[in-house]
Amino acid sequence: xxxxxxxxxxxxSFAHVSCLSRQPQRAYLATVSTTTxxxxxxxxxxxxxxxxxxxxxxxxxxDAIRLRHEKTGADHLHIARDDSNNVFGIGFATPPDNxxxxxxxxxxTTLCGSRSYPVRDPFFKMLNRSMATFMNAFxxxxxxxxxxxxxxxVDYKNLRNVYMDAAFFPNLRGLDFKxxxxxxxxxxxxxxxxxxxxxxxVYNEMKGQMADAGYLFWSKMQQHMFPGTTYAHNSGGDPAxxxxxxxxxxxxxxxxxxxxxxxxxxTYGNFPLEESLKFINSKLQEFSPIKPPLAEKxxxxxxxxxxxxxxxxxxxxxxxxxxxxxxxxxxxxxxTDTFEGFGLxxxxxxxxxxxxxxxxxxxxxxxxxxxxSANTGYDGSTMVSSLSFGVQGMKKEDVPKVEETITSxxxxxxxxxxxPKRIEAIVHQMELGQKHKTSFFGxxxxxxxxxxxxxxxxxxxxxxxxxxxxxxxSEIAAGPFFQNLITKYLLNNPHKLVFTMTPSPDYGAEVAxxxxxxxxxKLSVLTKADKETVYxxxxxxxxxxxQVEDMSCLPTLKVDDISKKTKTFSLEHSAVSSxxxxxxxxSTNGITYFRGISVIPGxxxxxxxxxxxxxxxxxxxxxxxHAMSEIDxxxxxxxxxxxxxxxxxxxxxxxxxxxxxxxxxxxxxxxNQEHMYDLLGSLIRETNFDNVDKLRTLIQGNASALSNxxxxxxxxxxxxxxxxxxxxxxxxxxxxxxxxQVQFMNALSQNEDxxxxxxxxxxxxxxxxxxxxxxxxxxxxEDQMSKNEKIVGQFISRLDARPVNSVAQPEFIxxxxxxxxxLPYGINFTAKCLRGVAYTHEDGAKLQxxxxxxxxxxxxxxxxxxxxxxxxxxxxxxTNGLFSFYSYRDPSPQKTxxxxxxxxxxxxxxxxxxxxxxxxxxxxxxxxxxxxxxxxEEGMVVFTEGITDEMRQTRREQLLKVISADVKEVAxxxxxxxxxxxxxxxxxx
Numbered sequence: 001x002x003x004x005x006x007x008x009x010x011x012x013s014f015a016h017v018s019c020l021s022r023q024p025q026r027a028y029l030a031t032v033s034t035t036t037x038x039x040x041x042x043x044x045x046x047x048x049x050x051x052x053x054x055x056x057x058x059x060x061x062x063d064a065i066r067l068r069h070e071k072t073g074a075d076h077l078h079i080a081r082d083d084s085n086n087v088f089g090i091g092f093a094t095p096p097d098n099x100x101x102x103x104x105x106x107x108x109t110t111l112c113g114s115r116s117y118p119v120r121d122p123f124f125k126m127l128n129r130s131m132a133t134f135m136n137a138f139x140x141x142x143x144x145x146x147x148x149x150x151x152x153x154v155d156y157k158n159l160r161n162v163y164m165d166a167a168f169f170p171n172l173r174g175l176d177f178k179x180x181x182x183x184x185x186x187x188x189x190x191x192x193x194x195x196x197x198x199x200x201x202v203y204n205e206m207k208g209q210m211a212d213a214g215y216l217f218w219s220k221m222q223q224h225m226f227p228g229t230t231y232a233h234n235s236g237g238d239p240a241x242x243x244x245x246x247x248x249x250x251x252x253x254x255x256x257x258x259x260x261x262x263x264x265x266x267t268y269g270n271f272p273l274e275e276s277l278k279f280i281n282s283k284l285q286e287f288s289p290i291k292p293p294l295a296e297k298x299x300x301x302x303x304x305x306x307x308x309x310x311x312x313x314x315x316x317x318x319x320x321x322x323x324x325x326x327x328x329x330x331x332x333x334x335x336t337d338t339f340e341g342f343g344l345x346x347x348x349x350x351x352x353x354x355x356x357x358x359x360x361x362x363x364x365x366x367x368x369x370x371x372x373s374a375n376t377g378y379d380g381s382t383m384v385s386s387l388s389f390g391v392q393g394m395k396k397e398d399v400p401k402v403e404e405t406i407t408s409x410x411x412x413x414x415x416x417x418x419x420p421k422r423i424e425a426i427v428h429q430m431e432l433g434q435k436h437k438t439s440f441f442g443x444x445x446x447x448x449x450x451x452x453x454x455x456x457x458x459x460x461x462x463x464x465x466x467x468x469x470x471x472x473x474s475e476i477a478a479g480p481f482f483q484n485l486i487t488k489y490l491l492n493n494p495h496k497l498v499f500t501m502t503p504s505p506d507y508g509a510e511v512a513x514x515x516x517x518x519x520x521x522k523l524s525v526l527t528k529a530d531k532e533t534v535y536x537x538x539x540x541x542x543x544x545x546x547q548v549e550d551m552s553c554l555p556t557l558k559v560d561d562i563s564k565k566t567k568t569f570s571l572e573h574s575a576v577s578s579x580x581x582x583x584x585x586x587s588t589n590g591i592t593y594f595r596g597i598s599v600i601p602g603x604x605x606x607x608x609x610x611x612x613x614x615x616x617x618x619x620x621x622x623x624x625x626h627a628m629s630e631i632d633x634x635x636x637x638x639x640x641x642x643x644x645x646x647x648x649x650x651x652x653x654x655x656x657x658x659x660x661x662x663x664x665x666x667x668x669x670x671x672n673q674e675h676m677y678d679l680l681g682s683l684i685r686e687t688n689f690d691n692v693d694k695l696r697t698l699i700q701g702n703a704s705a706l707s708n709x710x711x712x713x714x715x716x717x718x719x720x721x722x723x724x725x726x727x728x729x730x731x732x733x734x735x736x737x738x739x740x741q742v743q744f745m746n747a748l749s750q751n752e753d754x755x756x757x758x759x760x761x762x763x764x765x766x767x768x769x770x771x772x773x774x775x776x777x778x779x780x781x782e783d784q785m786s787k788n789e790k791i792v793g794q795f796i797s798r799l800d801a802r803p804v805n806s807v808a809q810p811e812f813i814x815x816x817x818x819x820x821x822x823l824p825y826g827i828n829f830t831a832k833c834l835r836g837v838a839y840t841h842e843d844g845a846k847l848q849x850x851x852x853x854x855x856x857x858x859x860x861x862x863x864x865x866x867x868x869x870x871x872x873x874x875x876x877x878x879t880n881g882l883f884s885f886y887s888y889r890d891p892s893p894q895k896t897x898x899x900x901x902x903x904x905x906x907x908x909x910x911x912x913x914x915x916x917x918x919x920x921x922x923x924x925x926x927x928x929x930x931x932x933x934x935x936x937e938e939g940m941v942v943f944t945e946g947i948t949d950e951m952r953q954t955r956r957e958q959l960l961k962v963i964s965a966d967v968k969e970v971a972x973x974x975x976x977x978x979x980x981x982x983x984x985x986x987x988x989x
């Protein structure tokens with residue numbers, strides 16, 4: 001479950017929970033086709049619904065059907081498409097009238113048991129009893145959404161039953177509110193003498209969320225941009241106000257908002273619509289229509305521009321004098337004006353996206369800021385949209401200059417117009433996006449539609465991209481379309497907010513003091529009897545959390561529902577100029593996908609640190625003959641982007657064996673293959689590493705982005721660091737993307753002289769992407785194979801043919817030590833790692849099952865439910881051979897470290913695991929193993945990791961046959977009293 005408003009911002013995407021796929025359910029296609037084109041005419045009544053409209057959207061290969069429930073007025077959108085990964089979602093308009101987080105806490109508490117499923121946490125239990133490809137729930141600024149997806153029809157019905165019952169008939173017990181929201185409880189619930197403190201999952205989640213500088217900036221800006229509306233409140237909850245929320249207010253909010261008359265249903269895929277309508281109608285019949293509560297969503301426009309200045313946390317990894325953030329935001333169009341929003345979104349891209357964009361040149365390349373502010377761009381998540389431009393990583397005294405620069409850019413673009421080539425590039429990206437289908441297409445559609453749908457748009461209108469493109473071309477031909485938008489919304493608009501945040505070294509202390517003051521206020525009015533009640537409630541909650549429940553009411557799939565055979569893809573192999581090429585011949589909708597790996601043997605530790613910067617340099621610095629702005633325009637005009645990144649892979653048969661180097665990839669419409677290979681070749685051969693001005697911009701942007709990513713992904717950084725001393729790939733991972741890289745890049749950003757940096761990048765260029773260490777993979781249609789082979793041959797012929805001299809590497813010796821990074825988040829992240837075995841070792845499957853059992857049966861309860869961390873568990877990486885524990889936004893890291901050790905003893909001391917427990921552990925693993933993949937990813941496991949279909953099949957068989965004794969055996973062999981490393985990120989206390 002994600003924090004409020006994270007979903008609302010366009011900068012964030014859906015995170016997916018465990019995944020599993022099945023073969024397409026072809027039997028349903030005829031039903032869908034007949035229903036769409038013949039049966040569901042507007043005005044027709046079907047299973048308690050009236051069809052409002054049906055529309056075929058050719059560019060997306062789907063049929064959209066809008067319906068309304070006749071009794072309650074519930075909206076329903078069905079997308080019929082030949083896709084086996086079916087989606088179901090229920091959403092409610094949930095605009096808050098304060099910042100206590102009631103929509104967010106309700107989202108959590110709703111999933112803690114319901115009328116037909118009266119168990120403590122049916123949501124988390126179903127994660128391990130299904131083949132869901134996605135399960136989650138989201139709170140946005142003004143709506144809450146409960147979606148899932150699956151390819152299995154039985155699973156679809158099971159999850160739909162649970163989700164419907166949870167949404168409309170939750171138990172909403174007081175104990176669950178205290179666990180998920182907030183409570184007063186003794187620090188040690190068993191000890192009355194320990195201090196009483198604030199606890200709660202959402203409370204701690206939002207403490208961490210508000211420590212995320214990007215989220216803090218965006219959310220505070222939105223509140224000041226829309227005063228007097230629901231958007232002036234934090235729907236996720238501000239910890240300063242969460243402790244004002246009562247259980248009675250939560251129940252009332254559910255009663256008034258979680259009603260069919262206030263609901264929207266979304267279904268997608270190739271399962272029969274009629275069956276879904278019949279089922280939903282049967283559940284809604286006991287409801288009578290109501291008038292949903294109204295909320296003020298339209299802000300009164302400002303008469304004059306406003307300025308707001310706030311403080312924010314100080315980042316200890318960056319220069320204090322360059323941590324100010326500022327933006328200029330403008331009120332824009334109403335959500336229902338979909339074409340105006342379409343135009344403004346494109347204008348936003350034209351102004352800000354890429355090296356050639358005028359805002360990038362004026363704000364980032366100029367050195368005013370290190371990167372854009374978190375709110376930069378068009379935000380259509382509110383009833384009235386906004387458009388923002390801003391920077392972070394800047395000096396406080398430059399705030400007026402940033403505002404002046406933004407105005408100057410807008411005036412210049414209005415006068416000079418927009419480069420037609422950039423407009424053409426954006427239209428090309430749209431065309432390519434229609435053809436490039438991901439395995440989570442239906443979920444992505446729902447994400448893109450939800451904000452507009454909940455704010456009065458016809459969601460089908462939002463699907464018809466080609467209509468908007470055609471109108472856009474007409475508008476541009478008729479006059480200065482984008483210039484008029486700039487005049488109307490950006491230059492002659494009094495509703496303008498200049499929002500600035502400046503770091504304060506006292507910010508963290510002030511937040512902590514506020515929490516202490518609120519706590520003291522609560523405690524000061526407690527009588528002796530009240531304190532006894534606090535203690536007794538703590539005991540009751542502990543008892544509830546420890547209770548062994550009967551889960552038989554929950555539906556479940558069985559191990560027999562898991563395919564016994566690994567899904568494979570037919571691959572061909574050839575060589576061009578002695579370079580091995582893997583071919584995947586399949587339907588790609590007219591797209592060629594290209595990927596290359598160049599192994600660099602014997603990188604020194606110093607050069608390893610520079611490898612991420614080297615990879616980014618290839619797509620950032622430009623070449624000796626062409627500026628990056630020109631290259632960037634051509635990349636957008638002819639490809640879906642070019643990506644270069646460090647490559648790292650553990651040997652499948654030896655945990656201390658590995659490959660490292662760089663990977664590079666791209667995709668394009670088949671007609672643009674020559675352009676794609678020419679661009680790739682130019683960047684690889686001709687990048688100008690002496691372009692220190694662009695290099696400085698890149699380093700500063702990377703340093704800022706890395707630092708900003710830590711508060712949101714602290715558990716990943718902790719886990720990477722904890723594993724960095726245990727294996728060679730763990731060591732390299734830390735240098736490439738761990739806290740070491742964060743610190744290294746921030747140190748580089750303070751260098752005035754970058755001559756040495758340029759030299760290191762040249763040294764890597766001398767080693768990287770040589771023919772002798774290269775392998776390629778191409779995915780395309782059969783009719784494109786010969787053409788691709790010819791052009792690839794030309795691409796290879798231009799690469800450096802000299803062999804790379806290997807540098808002898810010292811023997812790797814694991815070092816078991818602990819680390820701590822003090823960061824001002826008011827919340828913590830922890831991890832602990834131990835060595836395991838290589839992919840082909842039979843114990844690997846047992847360790848995977850062990851990690852799943854520990855997470856689901858012990859660590860979830862101890863770390864999340866009892867300790868109040870937002871998340872925690874154990875994981876075993878099949879490919880890199882590390883067993884890890886982690887916690888996320890954790891108030892008590894030392895308790896958690898002790899819990900990790902307790903979990904091992906818990907495994908060894910308990911009775912055998914039941915068949916059902918083992919089945920659930922296996923289901924949770926196969927969800928991820930069998931996740932649906934797009935055409936671009938088919939066959940990539942063998943290409944990147946060297947793991948063959950035979951190895952994968954053996955692993956599958958090993959997982960399926962694991963028994964309880966196996967789990968206990970590996971817990972004793974690899975975890976009990978074995979050397980480990982741990983890492984904590986967070987508060988020194």
